[in-house]
Amino acid sequence: MSVDAATVRRIAALARIAITDDDVPPLVGELNQILDWVDHLSEVDTHGVAPMVCGTDRTARLRADDVTEGGQATDILRNAPDAREGHFTVPKVVE
C-alpha cells in the first residue's frame, strides 16, 4: 500500500495539521518509505492471534467508584492561552 499527494493532504486534514504545497512531495516520499518498510509484517501469519492491546497481561486493580476530585476549574484554566470568565475560548463557531 502506498500514499499519494491526495492521501497526504487528507490525513493532514484529519490530523488538523496545516501543510503547504511544498510540504506534500517530501511527505509522500517519507511516508511511503516508512509504509513500505512496515509492510514486512504482511509476511507474518497472524490467523487467529489475539491482538495485544496493553503492555501487561496482569489484571489491573479496580478502584472504588467514588468521586475523588473536582472543583479545580481555576487550576485547569490556568494554562489556557485565552481563558475568560471561567471558560476556555475558541474562535467564533456559530454566526
Place this chain on the structure above:
Amino acid sequence: MSALTDLDIAAAREALATGACSAEELTNAYLEAIDGAKALNAYITVLPGKAIEMAKESDARRRAGEVGALEGIPLGIKDLFCTEGVLTTAASHILDGFTPSYESTVTRNLWDAGAVLLGKTSMDEFAMGSSNETSFYGPVRNPWRASGSDAALVPGGSSGGSSAAVAAHLCAGATGTDTGGSIRQPAALTGTVGLKPTYGRCSRWGEIAFASSLDQAGPMTRSVRDAAIMLGAMAGYDAKDSTSIDTPVPDYEAALEGGVKGLTIGVPEEYRVEGMPEEIEYLWRRGVEWLEEQGAKVKSVRLPRTKYALPTYYILAPAEASSNLARYDGVRYGLRVPGDDITAMYKNTRAQGFGTEVKRRILIGTYVLSAGYYDAYYLKAQQVRTLIAQDFQEAFESVDLILTPTSPEPAFGIGAKTGDPLTMYLNDVFTVPASLAGLPGISVPGGLSATGLPLGLQLIGRAFDEETVLRGAYALERAAGFTAKPDPWWRA
C-alpha cells in the same frame, strides 16, 4: 580533593549520613557544575532557588532524624514529567509556558524519598527520537567525543539530556522514560546505566503521554547500585494510573549481591544483525564470558519474530501518539496560533507547534488508524506484538535473563542521521522488542569502542523480575570494571 559532584548516589548517601557534606553543599556543587556546562545543553530549565530550598528542607529533616531513601540527593528530571509550578515542555514549542498545577506520581515519590530537584533535562520532542536532536531547545551534546576528535556527538535519545547530565556529573542521577529504548540507548551511548522497568511498575500519571501501552519511567545513573536505589523510590502502585500494577516493591539494593551463580542466561541468535560492527560482537562475547566466569550457565535461545519488532513498533507507537497528541489544540495549554476559524486555528497551532519528526509520526499514526487501513496496519501490528511477547515467554521458560548489545553502534555525529528517518529508527533494533513485550531491561556500560566511545550491554528479564535483572547487571558491571570518564572539554 575530589569534587562533591564525583560522588554517585550511594557515595553521596554515605557522605550525607556521616555529615561529610550537607545536602545544600552537594546541591550547590551540582548547580555550579551545571552553570559551567552550558556547552552540553543538557537542561532546558535549571532551578537554583528551588533546589537550594529543597536541599535546606532535606538538611532540616535529617537533623530531625527523618531520612528518606534519597534524602538530599540532587536529581535531574526529564522534561516529560509534570512538576508542580515548574515549566514542563516535553521539549516542544507547542507546550510553551506550560506550568502544571500538579506533580507526576514518579517525581512525587522521589521528593517524598527526600530527593532534590536540580532542573528539567532536555529530550527529543515528545520523546520521539534516538538522538535528542528533535528537541525544540536544540541538540544536546554527548560529553564523550571520539579520541582525537572534537566533533560533537549525540547523547542518544530520547532521554538524551538525562544521559548527558548523568555522564557529565551534572546530577547524581536522573529520570528517563522509555517507549522503545529511550532510557537504555542513551545510557549505552554515554557510558551510564539505564533501567527500563516492567510496564506497570512505575506510575505513568503526570508523565506526558507518547505511546501509552509502551511508556515506562525509569532511573538513569552512574552505577547499577544507584539504579536499584532510585527504582525503589520511583516504583509502586498508583490508583491514578489504571495500568499500574499492585504488586509489592522489593528491596532492589538487597538483591544486588545475589550473584549470577545458578542463573541461566540466554543469547538470542536473531540479535546478530547484518552489518553489526565486530567490536559490538566482541563486547557481547565478553559479556557472556563475564557471566560464565561468575557461575552462570549460558545457552542460545530463539526469538524468531525479532525482525518484525521495529516495523510493529513504528505502527503502534505513531498510532498511539496521534491519539495522545490530539489534545494539543491551542485551547487548553501552550501555544495558540490564530486562524480564520476554529479549524484553521487548530491546524496553524499544530503546524507551528510540532516539529518535523512529531508531525511525521502523527501523520503515519493517523493513516494507520484511518478507515480502511485499521485492520491491515494497526490490528496486524497488535497481533504481531502478541507473537513477539510469546517468543519471550517461551525463551524465559528455560533462561532467567537474556543478554544482548544495547545499541548497534556507539554515539554518532550530530546531524549524521537526521536526513533519513529509517536509519535513525534502526538504532532501537535491540531495545524495541522488550518494550513491545512490556519486559524490564537494563543497559550497563561494557567497554569502549576503538574510537574511545562507550558501548553498552543489555539484560532483559521476566515481567516484574527487576531483582534478577539488577543482580545480573551488577555482576556485569563488576566484571567489566568500566571506569572511563569523558574528558571535561565542556567546562567553562
